[in-house]
Amino acid sequence: MAIITYLTSRPRMRAEVLKLEAESEYTRAETTRILSEFQARPSDVADDSTLPKGWYVTGSQPEDYEFGIDTQIFHSGRTSAFIQARSGAKGFASVAQVFKADAYRGKRVRLSAMLKARDVTKWAGLWLRIDDALHNVLEFDNTADGRSISGTQRWSQRDVVLDVPDEGATIRIGFILTGPGRVWCDDVAVEEVSREVPVTRNIEGVRAHPENLNFEGGTN
Template identity: 85%
Template structure:
């Protein structure tokens, strides 16, 4: 039996494997890009909804009692369960959690609202410890400051590089915003988008100095319109 007879099928199989790998790579890249785009879209939509949402309490509270002073809100809170966990916590004896039900969509949040009186004209930092299990999309914090007519004055969430996904140990997340003089209420919360579970513990709201930068994306906005006739060249 010749060497070619023996090695022919092996070489052929190797060539097929290489061709299959090379031709599948573009499809794999396309799938990865698609998933990344979908994730970014979900984050953008969540940010938009949270910044516009009136954040009214929901009647959906799950099978467990909510921590005193907190309420449930979100785009589809009925797709989630909420409560306190006496087995997993960062400190003390309990933590709060959000657990997605099978097929959960949009997002849900455990939130709290309080008057801005003590914080007007000051810079505040919202901090909390978060832990996740099998979070398919992302989990994080959000902070919103409204005026007396419920118009949003300041808003930020951790849907950027501060978000958490997958299974992660306890880690701290922060949001820093300035409270305007016309601020009437401050809303805080932790959030879960999509499948998985998030725990939250050791939440704090404190005044910080000007040396601590705000976390909201502050774009440089020009004072006057520019190049309205499109004759000013390109960037």
């Protein structure tokens, strides 16, 4: 009986795993889309007195999250910043800042930070974006694709590396939490790196040349 139950339950278990994986992939893709499209405007849901100086709150539903400085848990120094989901939190929230790209134009830049997670059911991570003077997105990447953190994890470093175009006007950086849990961030660094350090934006699988432009090549 136990064997029969195991064998008959395996398809259901597999289907549930595939469903969860699909939902997780959708969440990552949707978060990436929103972060790369919206203007990352500051939200007024957080009291500035609770935020680290120079940083602001943004996201798709920042009202579902809490933000602040933690003086009890940190990687170095005496404080870290955190995002904590409220009960039933949806969407995502980010603690971010923006600065001029002048000092980084034409250079390869790495954003790095130490992150720590507790009971994160979806994912948390870093993001980096370069805009032109009209707020058009020139470059964007986050750590959602295989470089995020989830569950409960000790301090670990995450990185995003991008080239800053000559027409770059502003650089936006941030750490992010999607869904339930809490994430801490500490020791953020923005630095120029050599061209030997690869960019992290994932373009694997993208074809080198256009194809089937006359639509006569059949279907996938």
